Each structure stands twice: as structure tokens, then as C-alpha cells.
Amino acid sequence: MEDGQRMYSQQGGLTNMSGNVLPQYNMGQDEPSDQRKQEIGDILQQIMTITDQSLDEAQARKHTLNCHRMKPALFSVLCEIKEKTVLSIRNSQEEEPPDPQLMRLDNMLIAEGVAGPEKGGGSSAAANATAAASGGQPDSAIEHSDYRAKLAQIRQIYHTELEKYEQDLDLSDGSEIKNSDYEAKLAQIRQVYQTEYGKYEQACNEFTTHVVNLLREQSRTRPIAPKEIERMVTIIRKKFAAIEMQLKQSTCEAVMILRSRFLDARRKRRNFSKQATELLNEYFYSHLSNPYPSEEAKEELARKCGITVSQVSNWFGNKRIRYKKNINKAQEEANMYAAKTAAAAAANVGSEGGAAGYNVGGGQAGMYMNLNGGDNYQSSDNSVGDNVQNQVNALRHVISQSGGYSSDSMHSTPASMYEQHMNQQITPHSRSQNGSPHDPKPEDSTDSWCAGAFMQGLDGDGDNYDGSSDEPGLKRPKI
DNA sequence: TTCCATGATTCTAA
DNA sequence: TTAGAATCATGGAA
Known part of the structure; x- marks a missing residue:
């Protein structure tokens, strides 16, 4: 609330972080200063308590706030405050180099012909998957039941798909792979990988869209700037990069097991009885x-x-x-x-x-x-x-x-x-x-x-x- | 350790 | 697609 209080200028008008009075809004200069303060204080109070209310009440409150004459100016200032405080911390984390492990996985999958630029598996994913190990902002930043439900749903889908993926590859029987089977098995791995990667991308996009819509909706009652939404998308992409990493690791393991069995089969030669x-x-x-x-x-x-x-x-x-x-x-x-x-x-x-x-x-x-x-x-x-x-x-x-x-x-x-x-x-x-x-x-x-x-x-x-x-x-x- | 036998693979021709 | 030919790689005897 300290930032919020700083919005009140000594002159009684709304100012930005630089102390400049915002001229573009009708600030009601002729209104008494105490009244304006009270009004803004009410707005802030309503915003802070909106999540404590029932859905119907919150909707009604949202509508009231959206229509309030001071809302644009207020949100502009709040967004600027957020931009210069919380989000500035994130800025330092954004320009991290690509994860070397993910790059290695990409290289291997490309080399094995499982993934590649034309398959949408390697480079595009790598571009999205910068620095998987970022902070846990999405969970803490967005407190919403829909978000959590969607996240839980995606996690469940992910684990289900992971199990299916391992079953589909079916390399756990320890059987030897003959030369004629090698290409077929590799093609199978390629197909499973592409299928799973498609699902991963779909889930990632769906979830991103969901969160973006959620934030846009919330931006009516919370100071969420478009730039912050963009950042949130980036953070979600990073989070999903962990799933992508798991998928690629599983695929690489499958390829290595396949190759190992294949080479073993070639090496092993037993004389007939x-x-x-x-x-x-x-x-x-x-x-x-x-x-x-x-x-x-x-x-x-x-x-x-x-x-x-x-x-x-x-x-x-x-x-x-x-x-x-x-x-x-x-x-x-x-x-x-x-x-x-x-x-x-x-x-x-x-x-x-x-x-x-x-x-x-x-x-x-x-x-x-x-x-x-x-x-x-x-x-x-x-x-x-x-x-x-x-x-x-x-x-x-x-x-x-x-x-x-x-x-x-x-x-x-x-x-x-x-x-x-x-x-x-x-x-x-x-x-x-x-x-x-x-x-x-x-x-x-x-x-x-x-x-x-x-x-x-x-x-x-x-x-x-x-x-x-x-x-x-x-x-x-x-x- | 070396050498040979042998099962398997690869390449080419038909 | 199959056979021939060359070759590889391993097993086993010396």
C-alpha cells in the first residue's frame, strides 16, 4: 500500500513514479483533496478485497470498478509501479543462455533423425525452452482456481502420456534387435516422439491461451499491463520446457537402448547346436x-x-x-x-x-x-x-x-x-x-x-x- | 594370442 | 526380392 499511497501527490493529483502529474485523465482538480483521497482509497480497498467476495459480488464489483472514472489512471500508475519493482527482478533472469542439456538432447534427436527443424521438434522447441529452471512465479502470481485446475489437468495428462510413451516404445523386454527391426523401431520412436511433442505443444498453447485470457480478464480488476502478460507467457513457456526436457530425455534413452540392443545383437554370435x-x-x-x-x-x-x-x-x-x-x-x-x-x-x-x-x-x-x-x-x-x-x-x-x-x-x-x-x-x-x-x-x-x-x-x-x-x-x- | 570357422551383414546384380 | 560375393565380428581350438 505504500506505493499506492505515493500516488497521492503533494499537489493532490495522481502522479506517476517520477512524480509527474498525469495530465491525460480528468482528475477532478476542483474536487476537495480529501474527497479524492477517500475515493481512491475506496477503489483500492475494493480491489484488495475483491477475491474475498462471492463470485456474483465480485462480478458486480468488477463492473463497478471498470466503470469508475479514475480506474484507467489508477491502473496505469499501478502497472508502472509493478513494472519498476517486481518485474524488474525478472528482467535480469530473462537473458539466460539456452539450457546446454536441452541443446544436447536436441542435437542427439536431430542426429538420430527423430527430431528436426522440419518436424517442429528441435529448434523451435529449443527457442522456447530457454532456462527451464526459472522461479515459480506462475503458481504464486496467479491465485485462481481455474488456473490450478487447468494445471492439475495438464500434469495428469503429462504423466499419462509419459506412461503411454514408454509403453508404446516397448523396449523393456530385453529382446535383441535385429538389423531389419532397427529402422522400424527407430521410425516408431520418431512417430511416438512427434505425436507426444504435438500433444505437448498443444497443451502448452492451450494453457498459455488460458492464462492469457485469465490475465486479460483479471486486468479489468487488477493492474496487469500487456507487458506483464507477455512475461507471463514467457514464464509458462519456461515451465513447459521442463516437460519438453523430460520428453526429449525419454526419447534419447529409447534411442540409446535401441542402438545398444541392435549393436549387441550384431556382436553376439552363437554357433548353432x-x-x-x-x-x-x-x-x-x-x-x-x-x-x-x-x-x-x-x-x-x-x-x-x-x-x-x-x-x-x-x-x-x-x-x-x-x-x-x-x-x-x-x-x-x-x-x-x-x-x-x-x-x-x-x-x-x-x-x-x-x-x-x-x-x-x-x-x-x-x-x-x-x-x-x-x-x-x-x-x-x-x-x-x-x-x-x-x-x-x-x-x-x-x-x-x-x-x-x-x-x-x-x-x-x-x-x-x-x-x-x-x-x-x-x-x-x-x-x-x-x-x-x-x-x-x-x-x-x-x-x-x-x-x-x-x-x-x-x-x-x-x-x-x-x-x-x-x-x-x-x-x-x-x- | 593367433588363427580358423562361422553366423551375420552389406552391397551388387539379375 | 533373392542369391552371390565380400566382409565383419565373434567363438573356440591350438
Whole structure:
């Protein structure tokens, strides 16, 4: 009230802080000084007590005050007093540099492509978000139930959205991120961030508008200058910058977790189990004429090996290229698997008493024989008896060619076979009938994916140990 | 510690 | 979209 009392000039008129009499208002110079003092005192008293009154009374009082002839002059002086006292303290806080932490967050989000100038996430926000840690003026400066209700509502929305945000990103399961998933996850983070940022901006704007309207309304009964409203907007923006900071921190954390999982997934490499490798090799060498398993076959292999279809595809890709690069070793391996397969088939024949007892689903040999029936790389004749016979033929062939299973004979590889292999090599590309590299081999095709000679070394027709078309007198390379 | 095997990724061609 | 080829990075044996 001291400031208010200073408005009374010694001359009996209204003066500003500089002591100058305000000439623009009709101050009623001809009125007695005591009367004017009393009148102004009444006005001030009404203003001070207006918040103690009921809503209806306050509204009525507001109207009376607004219509009072001295109100403009009085408010002008009050605003000036406020400007030069309370608000001057704030002025010193306004020119703070941008928050370095927020700038770092902005930089990271921009670098990761999550936020950027075109997305409205980075620079514009940073411009608004200067110095998040300012004082708590809004709460103390504006005592209004609407304000508090709105603030509580926004806080609740913020926390709800924060929970939703973390749920949407769904990075808490500890699962590994594959390369193909990385971009998708990053895009998901980007989308969630932009959505949440949009909500944040909307809430910020709504709240700012609400407070501005509130202050304008109050300016009818309180000395609130437009400049003060502008400052209040700035303060609100700063307050909301804390929310923005939280949002950006959460997003950065999500990106870092994603990247960490992704890199971990790349680094981690576990060899497949021995059994899985055996199954894959058996399939590979039994389909050496066309080692391109169908999707169904891949799925079956993946299921049996306990790996993914992608891993099966990788394995076959690696196997094909490494087989071609190191044919000598591959031949040894092929012989081993051929013998093993045939032995298993023969064992089935012996134990089950013939073709009728062939165990399609059981055993490793049965496994790929079963797959053969599904992808049709095998002979079109899929009768159980023929399959068993094929296995037996293959076994006989391997044994006859190798002279048993001695390591010496298994490891010796005639140059003629290698040369023939290299000369007759046919890639799927060149074999393709319509130019597509992934066309499956026609069922009746008798050509070879790689090294028909090598397959001849197994059963002579390049058709997965199918001895049915083997010529009795066909001379096989000596192993 | 080194070397090799191997699963995975990336790039290119078809 | 798939396969081939090159390459990377890790696991495991020597």
C-alpha cells in the first residue's frame, strides 16, 4: 500500500513514479483533496478485497470498478509501479543462455533423425525452452482456481502420456534387435516422439491461451499491463520446457537402448547346436543338385533346428558360397553325410523289414527325406519304398567308391572330379528360365546347381541319391 | 594370442 | 526380392 499511497501527490493529483502529474485523465482538480483521497482509497480497498467476495459480488464489483472514472489512471500508475519493482527482478533472469542439456538432447534427436527443424521438434522447441529452471512465479502470481485446475489437468495428462510413451516404445523386454527391426523401431520412436511433442505443444498453447485470457480478464480488476502478460507467457513457456526436457530425455534413452540392443545383437554370435548343423548339412548335401530350400523347407528346418528362417537362409547362403570356394573339403563332408544318411536308411530297412516301415519323421535321414517330399526338389516319385531304396543305393555307392570308411579314402579327391565340378558349375542365375535368381529348380531338371560331377560322384544323376536313373555301368570317379 | 570357422551383414546384380 | 560375393565380428581350438 505504500506505493499506492505515493500516488497521492503533494499537489493532490495522481502522479506517476517520477512524480509527474498525469495530465491525460480528468482528475477532478476542483474536487476537495480529501474527497479524492477517500475515493481512491475506496477503489483500492475494493480491489484488495475483491477475491474475498462471492463470485456474483465480485462480478458486480468488477463492473463497478471498470466503470469508475479514475480506474484507467489508477491502473496505469499501478502497472508502472509493478513494472519498476517486481518485474524488474525478472528482467535480469530473462537473458539466460539456452539450457546446454536441452541443446544436447536436441542435437542427439536431430542426429538420430527423430527430431528436426522440419518436424517442429528441435529448434523451435529449443527457442522456447530457454532456462527451464526459472522461479515459480506462475503458481504464486496467479491465485485462481481455474488456473490450478487447468494445471492439475495438464500434469495428469503429462504423466499419462509419459506412461503411454514408454509403453508404446516397448523396449523393456530385453529382446535383441535385429538389423531389419532397427529402422522400424527407430521410425516408431520418431512417430511416438512427434505425436507426444504435438500433444505437448498443444497443451502448452492451450494453457498459455488460458492464462492469457485469465490475465486479460483479471486486468479489468487488477493492474496487469500487456507487458506483464507477455512475461507471463514467457514464464509458462519456461515451465513447459521442463516437460519438453523430460520428453526429449525419454526419447534419447529409447534411442540409446535401441542402438545398444541392435549393436549387441550384431556382436553376439552363437554357433548353432551340433544337431542343428547336422540337420542343415544333411539337407544341403542331400539337395546338392539344387540347394535352395523352399520357404516351407526353411520353416521346417528352422523349427527342427531351433533357429529362425532368416538364419536358415543365411546358413544356406554361406554354405553355398563356401562350398564352392572349398570344394575339396565339401566333398569329404558330402561323402560323410551321404554315408550317414544311407546308413540310417539302411538301418530303417533292416529294422522295419522293408519299405513299408520307413520312418519318415524320425531320425535325421528321415528328416530331410520328409522335407524332400514337401519341396519337390527330390524325385517326383516320392513313394516311401523308393526313398528307402535311394538311400540304400547311395550307401552302396559311397561304400563301393570309397572302399569303406577309411579316412584316407575319404580325404583323397581326384583332380578330375574337381575339374569336372568347376567346368560344369551352373549357378541358379544361369539356370533360371525367366531371369529370376530364385526360381526353384524344375522337378524334372537333371542339371546341377554346382558340380554335376560331384553329384555323379554320389549317385550319378545329380538327384539326391536317387539311384533309380543310375546306369548300371556308369563309371564313377574314384573317391 | 593367433588363427580358423562361422553366423551375420552389406552391397551388387539379375 | 533373392542369391552371390565380400566382409565383419565373434567363438573356440591350438
